[in-house]
Amino acid sequence: MNVVAHNIANSSTDGYSRQRPVIQTTSPIPLATLTQPSIPLMLGTGSQVTDVQRVRDLFLDIQYRQTSNRYSYFDTIYSNLHYIEQLFSEPGDSGIRSLYDSFLSAAEEIITDPTNVAAKREFISRAEELVTNIKDLYTRLQQLREDINQEIYQTTDDINSMVERLAQINEQIRISVAFGTTPNDLLDERDRILDELSQYANISYYETSDGQTILMFGDQVVLSGSVQTEIRAEQRPYAKGFFELFAGNSKITVSDGKLKALFDLRDGGIVKYMNYLDEFALSLTDKLNLIHREGFDSSGKITGLNLFNPIVSSYGNDDPALYRILGSRKISSGPLYYATGLSGYTSESQLQNLTFTSDGSLVLFDGSNSTNISISSGSNVSDLITQLSTTWLTLNTGQHSPDGVNSFYRLYFESSENLRNTLVIDENGGVLSKLGFSTKQLELLSFSDLSNVQSGSYTINFEETLSDGTKITETLNIAVDSSTTLNDIANQVNSQLSNVHALIVNDTLLIIPNGQMEFDPDRLSIVDDGGFFVQAGADYKTYTVLDPSETLENIAFSMTNFDATNGFDIIINNTKIHIDPTRDTLEDLVTKINSTNTGVTADLTPHSAFVLRAGESYGFDLMSFTIEGPQGLFEMLGLIDTNSDPVNFDADWSVSYTLISRNEDFDSVRNRLSLSEFLTVDKRQSYEPYFFVDQWNVSNALLLNAESLAVDIGKTLWNITWNATDFLPTGESNVEIVNLISSSRYETLLSDGKESFYEFMGGIVAELGVESESASKMKDNTELLRSEIDQARESVKGVSLDEEMTNMIQYQHAFNASARVITTIDEMIGRVIDKLGVVGR
Structure with a gap:
């Protein structure tokens, strides 16, 4: 009864486990009988509470x-x-x-x-x-x-x-x-x-x-x-x-x-x-x-x-993380001598036997003179190769390797003139695309009929903006009579003007701003007070022209042991990246490096300086990588100097070079990449952020003077070494x-x-x-x-008032029954003691 009372009192106590008495029988008393004294009887002695358990x-x-x-x-x-x-x-x-x-x-x-x-x-x-x-x-x-x-x-x-x-x-x-x-x-x-x-x-x-x-x-x-x-x-x-x-x-x-x-x-x-x-x-x-x-x-x-x-x-430069390196060379505005067309062919004969299905023509303009090349329907690429063999622009077939394992054949132009200063006009717009060359559309002022031009003298001013930003004006004096032809007009233009050329293509005279104006009509403004061009019915006509790209073959073609045929490999932590110079530009080089997801990202500045950065997974540290490639490549990018001449980028492309070796000391890397601009940051301490944001601020110069904000990329002046140093x-x-x-x-x-x-x-x-x-x-x-789980646990250890009430009644009845037994025994003993003692009195 005390256990029941204790359970009920703690029914709401947190963590309490209900208790129960452990009731066991007490040891019985052996008794011998008169009839069978060797076989005792066991007389039970009741029970007792031996323990109270949870x-x-x-x-x-x-x-x-x-x-x-x-x-x-x-x-x-x-x-x-x-x-x-x-x-x-x-x-x-x-x-x-x-x-x-x-x-x-x-x-x-x-x-x-x-x-x-x-x-x-x-x-x-x-x-x-x-x-x-x-x-x-x-x-x-x-x-x-x-x-x-x-x-x-x-x-x-x-x-x-x-x-x-x-x-x-x-x-x-x-x-x-x-x-x-x-x-x-x-x-x-x-x-x-x-x-x-x-x-x-x-x-x-x-x-x-x-x-x-x-x-x-x-x-x-x-x-x-x-x-x-x-x-x-x-x-x-x-x-x-x-x-x-x-x-x-x-x-x-x-x-x-x-x-x-x-x-x-x-x-x-x-x-x-x-x-x-x-x-x-x-x-x-x-x-x-x-x-x-x-x-x-x-x-x-x-x-x-x-x-x-x-x-x-x-924290100083003793052992920082090398986040970024920037090449010293701005690789832009150099000469172009190669342009690749169709590629990936398994044999030269496949290329040479390609057949033209329609007539066409190319006009080769080297800035001074022009050459007309006619292509007949049914002729093939081999015929065109022969036709171009005597011009300044030759068409060739040769090997290239897109993957560094297999060799294929390509079709390409090779020029003795800088292609930036030339035009290759595809008159009908079908030849260059057939050959797989990149093209662009160029609008040129043109006219073909002089019949409506009145006889007399005309003065025309050509206001020109040259590639270096210089503005000049050239004056053209034209004399026209009834016998004047397009050739006469062309001769007068070409003899009087130095930056504008007249070219006759298929009985049409074209006014071409030459290489000094990058063949850009927007750089040329014509003041024709006499109305010559109006009378001639001059209008702008769109022509398809060759658009040569700045491939690595153009950038590195004259460097020591450079071989565009086989290409080269860059290796970043055992990841091989193959570059095909006949087709790949600097942008392609950047894209291929980034697509491998090595943790190194490449980039180009607006003026094409090469950038390498390390990703966060590697602690923003390029020294977590081993970067290898041709020595000539890294010098071409302006990252290293192998000949103690920081403006001569002519290292040997056949020499394998380790730009950065994993876990080498910082001073060794800094000395090797002497031409590069470094950006170092603090290494991350264990379980800590980098705290770069704490340093982040807008430039004070711009906060004080917002008009100093850069907007104009400027003009990169032409250079022969692909090392741009002059910008306007x-x-x-x-x-x-x-x-x-x-x-x-x-x-x-x-x-x-x-x-x-x-x-x-x-x-x-x-x-x-x-x-x-x-x-x-x-x-x-x-x-x-x-x-x-807690409900299941409570169902075991929790106190149920109903169950405790049942136990209380059970124990109460047991108590009452036991009390009645004791009372009966007490009455029996009293009867024996009180009554039996008077028998026989």
């Missing part, structure tokens, strides 16, 4: 504690990720993507009106707004890390208090067991504390023979009987006051529970998102700086300014620099070359959303599982 399922306890630490883990993860989602404010007007869009929208305003100073100021303000908001977000994430770190420290005190209480309970249990009693209430209190401890981390324990518990918290023993090993929170020596947990001299590693979630967030999840912001800031800063500093402002006077202050190593501004209407800044959003420079700036920011938000949703679902699932 009703508990230890397996359900283990399951509950395992699901409890899982639930606690996901609950902590979700609550913090939800807070980070609120910090990112996505989607929303104050989110990073919206700010980035506003920044680029401001660039679009400048493109619309490059003279608008207010638009430039808005662009700088939007850049500063983007930087300020990302820095604020970064600071809040760091503050969250510090708050979590403080929570870890405070949680340590709570855990030590619980373990200390367990030690006291263990000692009391040991004494109770020694006296032969079962300390049920102490055991309940111990289990309640173990339930609470399981929320913080994975725990394991076992009970000794004297009833005490040995407890492991994480992977370390913190309690052995009544002996406690206190958990200490010690600061890392390298991590700004962040704590690790120790038991004695051993570090505690937890694999579940609230503490595991706090460690994962502090050293993993939050750091990951801070690193994303670091990567965005570093990549955007370097990309836009390399674009901006190669441009001119609207006045054409200021150039070389950075858009943002560069993010650099702050082309005017405020040229907004190519701002165009490049705007279009940079689509360049895949982040995530080791897999994502663009726009995709990257969207990816951050998407990843955060998925992680938060996943944590929410796991939290709900584990909460449901924990609830079900």
Whole structure:
């Protein structure tokens, strides 16, 4: 009855396990009978309560504690990720993507009106707004890390208090067991504390023979009987006051529970998102700086300014991470002597036997003279090769290797003249395309009928803008009479003008701005007061012309042992990248490097200087890679100097060269890449972000004077060495620099070359959303599982008032029955004593 009363009194007590008395029969008394004295009878002596035990399922306890630490883990993860989602404010007007869009929208305003100073100021303000908001977000994430770190420290005190209480309970249990009693209430209190401890981390324990518990918290023993090993929170020596947990001299590693979630967030999840912001800031800063500093402002006077202050190593240059190298050579505006057409054929005969199905003609113009080449329907490529063999432009077949393994054949032009200063006109537009050559459309002023031109003298002014930006005016005096022919007009033009040429093609006279004006009609303005061209019915006609590309064959053709036939390989950490110089340009070289996803990304500046960057997966450090290739390639790119002559880029292409070797010292790399411009950053410390965002700022020069913003890419002057050194501004209407800044959003420079700036920011938000949703679902699932296990556990150990009432009635009836037996026996004994004694009186 006392046990029932105790159960009822504790029916609402947290952690209480219902108790039940263990009732056992007492030892019987043997009795001998008169008839069979050798066979004793066993006389029962009743029963007694031998113990009071708890009703508990230890397996359900283990399951509950395992699901409890899982639930606690996901609950902590979700609550913090939800807070980070609120910090990112996505989607929303104050989110990073919206700010980035506003920044680029401001660039679009400048493109619309490059003279608008207010638009430039808005662009700088939007850049500063983007930087300020990302820095604020970064600071809040760091503050969250510090708050979590403080929570870890405070949680340590709570855990030590619980373990200390367990030690006291263990000692009391040991004494109770020694006296032969079962300390049920102490055991309940111990289990309640173990339930609470399981929320913080994975725990394991076992009970000794004297009833005490040995407890492991994480992977370390913190309690052995009544002996406690206190958990200490010690600061890392390298991590700004962040704590690790120790038991004695051993570090505690937890694999579940609230503490595991706090460690994962502090050293993993939050750091990951801070690193994303670091990567965005570093990549955007370097990309836009390399674009901006190669441009001119609207006045054409200021150039070389950075858009943002560069993010650099702050701990010195003894052992930094080598994030980016920039070649010293701007590879542009050099001569073109080769153009590749059809390629990938298995034999020369396949190319040479290709047949033309219609008539056509080519006009070869070398800047002074022209040659007409007629192609008849039914003739083949071999016939055209023969026709061109005596001209300055020859058509050839030769080998090339697109993959570095197999050899194929191609069709190509080889010129003795710089193709930039020539025109190859495809009159009907079908020959060059048939041969697989790249073409473009060129509008030329043309006329073919002089019958309506009145006789007399005409003075025509040609206002010309040369390729170097020089503006000159040439005057043409034409005398016309009834016998004047197109040839006469052409001769007068060609004898009087130096930068404009007249060419007759199929009885049509073409006015061609020559190579000094890059054959660009927009560079030529004609003032014809006498109306000669109007009377002649002159109009602009579109012609198809050869468009030679700046292939590596053109750039490196004269270098030592350069062989375009076989191509060459670049090797990045055992990944082989084959380059076919007959078809590949610098842009193709960049694309092929980036498509392999090695962690090294390549890029070109607006004036075609070569750039290599390291991805975040490799700590933004190019020295994590081994990069090999032809010596001539790396010198051509302006990365190395092999002959102590920084302007002579003629290294041997047959020599294999290691540009960077993995894990070599920084000074060796710096000395080898003497021509390169380095950008070094701090290496990431363990469990820490890079802290690049802390350095991120808009250039002070632009904050003070927004009119210094570069807009004009300028004009690269022609050079024979493919080493451009002279650039001229082309005017405020040229907004190519701002165009490049705007279009940079689509360049895949982040995530080791897999994502663009726009995709990257969207990816951050998407990843955060998925992680938060996943944590929410796991939290709900584990909460449901924990609830079900807890209900099953309560069904075993919980107190049921109905059951206790039943027990009370049962025990009461048993008590009453026992009392009646005792009363009856008492009456029998009284009868014997009181009545039998008077017999025979």
